[in-house]
Amino acid sequence: MLGEQGVAVTQATISRDIKEMQLVKVPSVGGGYHYSLPVQKQLDTQKKLSRTLVDALISLDQQEKFIVLHVQPGNGPALSTLLSQMNYSDVFCTLGDDSTVLVICRSDEGATNVKEIIQKFVE
Known part of the structure; x- marks a missing residue:
C-alpha cells in the first residue's frame, strides 16, 4: 500500500x-x-482524553460525517491527537486548531457513534 x-x-x-x-x-x-496500541497505552490515552474533554470542552455538534468540538483555547491540537490515538474505527481523521477540533468520520452512523462516545466522557 x-x-x-x-x-x-x-x-x-x-x-x-x-x-x-x-x-x-x-x-x-x-x-x-x-x-x-498496547492495552496500557490505550488506557492512559483514554484517561488523558477524558480529562481533557472534561476540562476543555465547550460544545459538541454533528453534521452528517463531521463532528465539531469547540474547546478552551490551546486545547485543540492535543484533543485532536488524543482522539486520533484512540484508533476509533469510525474515525477517518481529526484536525485541530487552537480552539476547534474537526473529526471526520467514515459514515454518518459512525459520526453518531463517536459523538456518543465523546458525550459519555463528559457525563
Missing part, C-alpha cells in the same frame, strides 16, 4: 517502526488482524 502511494520503504523499516511504536497485532472484528 505504501508503494502504491509512492513511498519507498523496506519491510525491515516497517517492522522496526512497528516495534518502536510498541504496536501489537490484534484480531479485527471483520476477520484478519490490525495493529493497535
Whole structure:
C-alpha cells in the first residue's frame, strides 16, 4: 500500500517502526488482524482524553460525517491527537486548531457513534 502511494520503504523499516511504536497485532472484528496500541497505552490515552474533554470542552455538534468540538483555547491540537490515538474505527481523521477540533468520520452512523462516545466522557 505504501508503494502504491509512492513511498519507498523496506519491510525491515516497517517492522522496526512497528516495534518502536510498541504496536501489537490484534484480531479485527471483520476477520484478519490490525495493529493497535498496547492495552496500557490505550488506557492512559483514554484517561488523558477524558480529562481533557472534561476540562476543555465547550460544545459538541454533528453534521452528517463531521463532528465539531469547540474547546478552551490551546486545547485543540492535543484533543485532536488524543482522539486520533484512540484508533476509533469510525474515525477517518481529526484536525485541530487552537480552539476547534474537526473529526471526520467514515459514515454518518459512525459520526453518531463517536459523538456518543465523546458525550459519555463528559457525563
